[in-house]
Amino acid sequence: LLSCRRWSGAKADTLYDVVVSGGGLVGTAMACALGHDIHFSDKKILLLEAGPKKVWEKLPETYSNRVSSISPGSATLLSSFGAWDHICNMRYRAFRRMQVWDACSEALIMFDKDNLDDMGYIVENDVIMRALTKQLEAASDRVTVLYRSRAVGYTWPYPFTMADSSPWVHITLGDGSTLQTKLLIGADGHNSGVRQAAGIQNVSWSYDQSAVVATLHLSEATENNVAWQRFLPSGPIALLPLSDTLSSLVWSTSHEHAAELVGMDEEKFVDTVNSAFWSDANHTDLSDAAGSLLQSAVGFLKPTKVSARQMPPSVARVDAKSRVLFPLGLGHAAEYVRPRLALIGDAAHRVHPLAGQGVNMGFGDVSSLVRHLSAAAFNGKDLGSMSHLTGYETDRQRHNTALLAATDLLKRLYSTRAAPLVLLRTWGLQATNAVSPLKEQIIAFASK
Amino acid sequence: EWVSEPFCWGSFAGGTGKEVDPFTVWGARKLSSCGNRFVGGLRSRCWGTQAEGARLSSSAENQFSWTPQTNLWVFSEYSMMWFKSYRITFACLSRMKIYRYPWTRLYGTSQTTVDSTEIKTFVALAHRWWDEQGVYAPLHSMNDLRVPFIRDNLLKAVAHHQPGKPLSGMKILDVGCGGGLLTEPLGRLGASVIGIDPVDENIKTAQHHKSFDPVLEKRIEYRACSLEEIVEETAETFDAVVASEVIEHVIDLETFIQCCYQVLKCGGSLFITTINKTQLSYALGIVFAEQIAGIVPKGTHTWEKFVSPEKLESILESNGLSVHTVAGMLYNPFSGYWHWSENTSLNYAAHAVKSMGQEPPVPAGFVFTGKTEELHDKDSINPSVQEELKK
Numbered sequence: 001l002l003s004c005r006r007w008s009g010a011k012a013d014t015l016y017d018v019v020v021s022g023g024g025l026v027g028t029a030m031a032c033a034l035g036h037d038i039h040f041s042d043k044k045i046l047l048l049e050a051g052p053k054k055v056w057e058k059l060p061e062t063y064s065n066r067v068s069s070i071s072p073g074s075a076t077l078l079s080s081f082g083a084w085d086h087i088c089n090m091r092y093r094a095f096r097r098m099q100v101w102d103a104c105s106e107a108l109i110m111f112d113k114d115n116l117d118d119m120g121y122i123v124e125n126d127v128i129m130r131a132l133t134k135q136l137e138a139a140s141d142r143v144t145v146l147y148r149s150r151a152v153g154y155t156w157p158y159p160f161t162m163a164d165s166s167p168w169v170h171i172t173l174g175d176g177s178t179l180q181t182k183l184l185i186g187a188d189g190h191n192s193g194v195r196q197a198a199g200i201q202n203v204s205w206s207y208d209q210s211a212v213v214a215t216l217h218l219s220e221a222t223e224n225n226v227a228w229q230r231f232l233p234s235g236p237i238a239l240l241p242l243s244d245t246l247s248s249l250v251w252s253t254s255h256e257h258a259a260e261l262v263g264m265d266e267e268k269f270v271d272t273v274n275s276a277f278w279s280d281a282n283h284t285d286l287s288d289a290a291g292s293l294l295q296s297a298v299g300f301l302k303p304t305k306v307s308a309r310q311m312p313p314s315v316a317r318v319d320a321k322s323r324v325l326f327p328l329g330l331g332h333a334a335e336y337v338r339p340r341l342a343l344i345g346d347a348a349h350r351v352h353p354l355a356g357q358g359v360n361m362g363f364g365d366v367s368s369l370v371r372h373l374s375a376a377a378f379n380g381k382d383l384g385s386m387s388h389l390t391g392y393e394t395d396r397q398r399h400n401t402a403l404l405a406a407t408d409l410l411k412r413l414y415s416t417r418a419a420p421l422v423l424l425r426t427w428g429l430q431a432t433n434a435v436s437p438l439k440e441q442i443i444a445f446a447s448k
Numbered sequence: 449e450w451v452s453e454p455f456c457w458g459s460f461a462g463g464t465g466k467e468v469d470p471f472t473v474w475g476a477r478k479l480s481s482c483g484n485r486f487v488g489g490l491r492s493r494c495w496g497t498q499a500e501g502a503r504l505s506s507s508a509e510n511q512f513s514w515t516p517q518t519n520l521w522v523f524s525e526y527s528m529m530w531f532k533s534y535r536i537t538f539a540c541l542s543r544m545k546i547y548r549y550p551w552t553r554l555y556g557t558s559q560t561t562v563d564s565t566e567i568k569t570f571v572a573l574a575h576r577w578w579d580e581q582g583v584y585a586p587l588h589s590m591n592d593l594r595v596p597f598i599r600d601n602l603l604k605a606v607a608h609h610q611p612g613k614p615l616s617g618m619k620i621l622d623v624g625c626g627g628g629l630l631t632e633p634l635g636r637l638g639a640s641v642i643g644i645d646p647v648d649e650n651i652k653t654a655q656h657h658k659s660f661d662p663v664l665e666k667r668i669e670y671r672a673c674s675l676e677e678i679v680e681e682t683a684e685t686f687d688a689v690v691a692s693e694v695i696e697h698v699i700d701l702e703t704f705i706q707c708c709y710q711v712l713k714c715g716g717s718l719f720i721t722t723i724n725k726t727q728l729s730y731a732l733g734i735v736f737a738e739q740i741a742g743i744v745p746k747g748t749h750t751w752e753k754f755v756s757p758e759k760l761e762s763i764l765e766s767n768g769l770s771v772h773t774v775a776g777m778l779y780n781p782f783s784g785y786w787h788w789s790e791n792t793s794l795n796y797a798a799h800a801v802k803s804m805g806q807e808p809p810v811p812a813g814f815v816f817t818g819k820t821e822e823l824h825d826k827d828s829i830n831p832s833v834q835e836e837l838k839k
Contacts, residue, residue, distance in 0.1 A: 015661070015662065038611045038612070039612060040612065041610070042613050042638075043612065166660060167657075167660050168660065377636075378599075379591065380591075380595050380599075380632070380634060380635070380636035380637040381591070381595075381636075385580065387588070387589065
């Protein structure tokens, strides 16, 4: 995949303005957003996707087990090029409250938007892809999509004109064809080939955890507009609403436990899930005492709102064949941009699902990059010029690094049963819960 | 590993014959140019200590006079480039002797606006035009101001424009286009542009640079000539004439403006950016920028040839061009970005329109938001303009 030879010919290759490598959620959203951008009306955009073209028929009755929590900011991006309307016509679930609590103590934090705005939306990944593909087809005069195309080699240009070398990025595809582009956007996931070929350093480590996802049937139909997450010592377990009777499970736990969960029979699995949410076995006297101490102090100082711990709905069944596991890790690219290259989505950053931010960070990257590229196009600038690409990098690195660090810290903080850390996080969580402006800031940051 | 290896001292031997890899050269330039980049904080070890050392040791923000402290290998690369530029300079200078005279011989009676002494400075730097972090970096970043300035003022005159190609259908002349820094963005916005420059090397660089982009190849044409040479054949054909960072280099401003007037269509626009002739512009523009900080190559500017906005306005008005806008521009050498400003004592931009032959239109308000007050003040500075309007 590494390729650094100089390219001094083949001017007959098609020259694209932008090539997006990787047709996942973030890559497709990027191609869609550019295709619908007014200042890109006369530009040529190409989307390269290694997989086959998916033909969508009717929406299946059963819900898919891969879902994403879409923040309001991401919803704004999707509606800016008309994909959100398609999602609304299919299915999604808005949630208004989020309760996050500890397994080792009574501490909890409740995020609640007073003005009854939606905090976020749970949408199946397949539904999002369908909506994006539909909008991509609507912009087919500007955006070309090549399926079953994997780039095998890249040739990078020099940062300044040198002799006869081509100033564009040259991409060689698996079938031997080549193309040129003024800007290459790498959206090919956390094992990004583009990032590796460019030699961009990537800080990464794998968590010794895997996430188990499943679609669960609730015991009884409820309003189901609350997202629940409990931090167990083995990892966080989350229940995300899909409909009145269905919820999606995301349980991050050790590799062995995850394999066990996927393998065990349905009844045992349902019992395990229920007890993970309901059982107080991990409470210790110390943590209980410390927790109630702070709670009474808070109640004394601020007797307005006392959030009592609410219990999530209990689970009755699990959808057959909906249990899947995938490994988790963290990753962050040292640079998001190079001349004529930009990384977005998981290629630039990979995060633990505990905060539900992975795809939202990717959509945030798309928003920012489209904004910068649109302004650059309206100013007649060379699209691959570092001057606006560094603007995008600064913008996103600030936001993403903070979120990545916070998520990693939370993961580590909640992975232990050690008393001092339990006390620390108990008090920390209760204190944060008591300070409404702080909670509002957190919601605002995560909603971008 | 193949990226980080060349950065370790001693691993490089000699300079000739080794294939230059684009990202190692890119990496070295990144080490040496500070600017406003936010560092992710997760850089690799091998770059880490050297990068910090380089950043601390490089005093100026945008490294134009590149110091060889950072990396021996990259210094060799640069010395190769300097050697090449010397060869080009000598080749050009020997040809200059022949070129210098034909201009005055052919146009013996009419005056030329090209200053042959100015040519020398530009010839030496002809191949450096397109290096965005090189000597012409301030001109590259000035595009962020001058392209919107030109674009918005031209779009005001049209009812509707094509999205994606707002300037399509317009013919623009870029006088003193140099390497095509301003010509290319205008071409990308859809205009048909002719770029002219008296320095042959500049035109060659510009031609070479646009040759890779088929869209620009069609929309842009370059010619190595001066403005007077094309006045007859292109009379009244251009919707706009752009003379950016040019009038401070011409010998005879009056003739230059007259030629601009002749090639413009009725109602066509003239855009000028230049430097004011003030004590401040001497102190900052010549002493600081050229001699101390090296932001501008030495000898580029002569203070005597700077033009004040008042003088420019009076020449424009007396030649049938009514001034619509005069706005100051300020360069921040630390960030490398330009900003609009009320203060015209350093750099400024002007927009004038060729009168339709009737009463010249009342100057329109300032294009940019929040600055209306300053422009009205500017109108009042120039009493000659107001008197003309009253007539």
